[in-house]
Every structure is written in C-alpha cells, then in structure tokens.
Amino acid sequence: MREFGYQRAQDVSDAVALLDADTDARFLAGGTNLVDLMKTGVERPGRLVDIRSLPLDRVESTPDGGLRVGATVTNGDLAAHPEVRRRYPVLAQAVLAGASGQLRTMATLGGNLLQRTRCAYFTDTTLPCNKRRPGSGCPAVRGEHHNHAVLGASDHCVAVHPSDLAVALAALDAVVHYETADGPGDLPLGRFYLPVDDTPHRETALPAGALVTGVTLPPAPVAARSRYRKVRERASYAFAIGSIAAALDVRDGVVRDVRLAYGAVASRPWRARAAERALTGAPADAASFAAAADAELAAARPLPHNGYKVTLMRNLTVAVLTELAEEAAR
Template structure:
C-alpha cells in the first residue's frame, strides 16, 4: 500500500478545504470500499480526510413530509429507523440486502453512493480497465462478463454499479446535498450518476473538492407500498445479479402511480421510466407488469454470457409488482 497522510476533519468547511488543497485526497467514512481498493493498489490517495466525527449522522424530518439523512449515518441505523421502515420500506429492505451486519455497521450513506464497481478487471491493476486507467481497454467485454451490464453500457465499459441502497433511493427521487468550495448544492440522484459513454472513469457529476453531506427523501405517499427484491448467486453476503425497487398505488384495479428502478444491470442505478409510463393508468395485472418490463428492457444489449439478466429482471419485476398488488387488495 502506498504511504498516505491522514486528517480528521473538525468541520465540513475544514474537510472541503483539505479536499480542495490536495487533489489526491479521498474522503474516509466507513472505509468498507475505499480501504479494500487501497490494499489492492486501485486507489492510491495521498491523504485520507476522515469525516466520521462531523455532525452529519442525524436522520431528521423535513418540512414537506420528507426525510433528511446525514451522510455519515450508518447503513444499519438507516435500515432500522422506524420512519424508513414505515414510509420507505424498500429502502430498509435494500440496505439489509446489501451487506453483512458487520459491514452495515461501518458503511455510511455517503460512502454507499460512491461505491466503485465490483468488476474483477477493475479490481486487478494487472488487467486493462478504462474505468481505472482511461484508454487501457475493457477486458470484461471479451472476458468474464456474466454479471455485467445489459442496459446503457458502451464499448468502453460494461461494469455495473454495486449499490442496493442507491437503487431504492433512485426509485424514490432522492436528492443528494453536496458541500463544495463555492457553497452547498443539491443534485437529484437521477442526475448524480453519469452515463458510461466514452468516459467510464467519470462516474458522478460531483465537482472537485466536493463532500456529500446529506441525502433527502421527498414526501412520496406511494413509497409506503414498496418492495426491494434482489437476486444473488448465494444466500449469504453477495452482490446482486439483478434487483428491483418498486412502489405502486392501485385504485379500482388500476395503477394510479408507480416507481420502478433496476439494479445490477447498468453502470448506475437504472430508473425504469418507460416501464413506469406503461404501468400508470393500466390494469394492475401480471400481463401489464410484464408488458411494462418489456417496454424498459427493449433497449437491452446483451453480451454472450449475460443475456439471462433480461429474463431475470422481467420476472423479478412481475413478481414484485404482483406481490405489492396482492397486499394492496387486502
């Protein structure tokens, strides 16, 4: 591991100023992803700015019925919060599906949003990877890609985003608050992650020297009837090969409102807006759910070994929406 400096930030302004002065600095929250990447040589920060003691660990209601979640809130604390469990249950389920209990106790909300891909070629400095070394190539396209992207990828990168939490937050129109040297700004999560395009190393719109300080969930009545379902290759701690966050409001047998996002299918959490449009105003039956999934997945491009993901997401969408429909009718 490369030698690095360490500084425990005392204020948000202190942290931002350090990040601004030291281009090679990285923010240290729980360290559950960053430290692993440092050990493998993928990340080589010159300075770690520890933000765990900043006053960013509160979960507070907002004036419009939403919830403001501090960036250093532990994943386990967020999953256990009674308002999250009651009003955004898919978020609690996504967090509990995301890791082991030990990791959830350490991992932070801000850090979870900034997880790097678990593509084996990215994690191995001996292999070409455009996300790690721009212009070096994408080894996954001709190599092991069974768990890689089927939506939104380019010839430059086929990796997927690993976060479960971010999928649920994407479905619920969450907003990320960021502190920068120029002041504080809000970024809708739908705009936070960049399309992979020709620059897979640029994963978010975060400006230089930026620090995530909070995530806000808007008051969204439909979110109270929501589910997160995840498929993985083993029952124990494992990353998704496909996941769905769904919320639905049904009246008189018709879908009145719907939110849908897919995980493990793209370089970012995938908001399924075409599927949402197909759902709203249609009968709440499995045939509708399948047609909505097909409308979203018609844009899928598969590689030789990951075509199964299209059928998997289709069936997962139908199963999740059907489950929500049965609960609504009780």
C-alpha cells in the same frame, strides 16, 4: 499499500478546505470500500481526511413530510430508523440486503453512493480497465461478463454499479446534497450518476473536491407499499445479479402511481421510466406488468454470457409488482 497521511476534519468547511488544498486527498468515513481498494492499489491517495466525526449522522423529517439523511448515517442505523421503515420500507429492505451486520455498522450513506464497481478487471491492477486507466480497453466485453451490464453500457465499459441502497434511492427520487469550496449544491439522483459513454472513469456529476453531506427523500405516499428484491448467486451477502426497487399504488384495480428502479443491470441505478409510463393507468395485473417490463427491457443489449438478465428482470418485475398489487387488494 502506499504510505499516506491522515487528518481528522473538524467541521464540514474544514473537510472541504483540506481536500481543496490537496488534490491527492480522499474523504474517509466507514472505509469499507475505499480501504479495500487501497490495499489492492486501485486507489492510492496521499492523504485521508476523516469525516466520521462531522455532524452528518442524523435522520430528520423535513417540513414537507420527507426525510433528510446525513452522509455519515450508517447503513445499520438507516435500516433500523422507524421513520425509514414506516415511510420508505423499500429503502430499509435494500440496506438490509446489501451486506452483513458487521459491515452495516461501519458503512455510511455517502460511501455507499460513491462505492466503486466490483468488476474483476477494475479491481485487478495487472489488467486493462478504462474505468481505472482511461484508454486501456475493456477486456470484460470479450471476457468474463456474466454479471455485467445489459442496459446503458458502451464498448468502453460494461461494469455494473454494486449498490443496493442507491437503487432504492433512485426509485424514491432522492436528492443528493454536497458542499464545495464554492458553497453548497445538490443533484437529483437521476443526474448524480453519469452515463458511461466513452468516459467510464467519470462516474458522478459531483464537482471536484465535493463532500456529500446528505440525501433528501421527498414525500412519497406511494412508497408506503414498496419492496426491494435482490437476486444473487448465493444467499449470504453476495452482490446482486439483478434487483428491483418497486412501489405501487393501486385503486379499483388500476395503477395510479408506480416507481421502479433496477440494480445490477447498468453502470448506475437504472430508473425504469418506460415501464412506469406503460403501467400508469393500466390494469394492475400480470399482463400489464409483463408488458411494462418488456417496454423497459427493449433497450437491453446483452453480451454473449449475460442475456439471462433480461429474462431475470422481466420475471422479477412481474413477481414483485404482483405481490404489491395483491397486498393492495386485501
């Protein structure tokens, strides 16, 4: 591991100023992703700015009935928070599906949003990777890609985003807040992650040196009946091969409101807008759920060894929405 400096930020302004003065520095919170990447040489910061002691570790209700979650709230505290479990159960379920209890006590909301892909070509510095070294190529396109993207990919990168939490936040229309040397800003999660296109090394729309300070969840009555379902190759803390965050409001057998987001199928959490449009006002039955999934997955462009994900996501959509509709009918 390359030698690096270490400094603990005193407050948000201090943290931002430290990064603004040193472009080779990185923020450190739980370190569950960054430190691993430093060990392999993928990340080589000259200095770590520790933000764990900053006052960004609270979950608070907003005046309009939503929630504000600080960037250093741990995944464990987020999943256990009574208001998260009551108002946004899909979020608590996604966090619990994401890692072991030990990791959840360290990993933070902000770090989870910014974690890097687990693509083997990205994490192996002896191999080409456009995300790590722009212009070097994407060997996954013709190589090992069984768990890679089927939606929104390009010839330059077919890696998937690994976060479970971010998939739930995408379905909930979360807004990410940040601080820079020029002042505060915010980004809806739908614009936070950039399309992969021909610049896969640019993963978010955050300005350079920005510190994520928290996320706001807007009020969403539909989220009271919601679910996160994750499919993985082994039951114990593996990354998803496909996942779904779903919320459903059914009245008199008709879908009144629905939120859907897919995970492990694209370079970013994939909001299933086409499926949502197809479902709104439709009967809450398996045929409608399947047709909505087909509408969303019509844009899929699978590679030779990951076409199974299209069938998987179709079946997952129908199964989870059927469960939610049956709950609504009881």
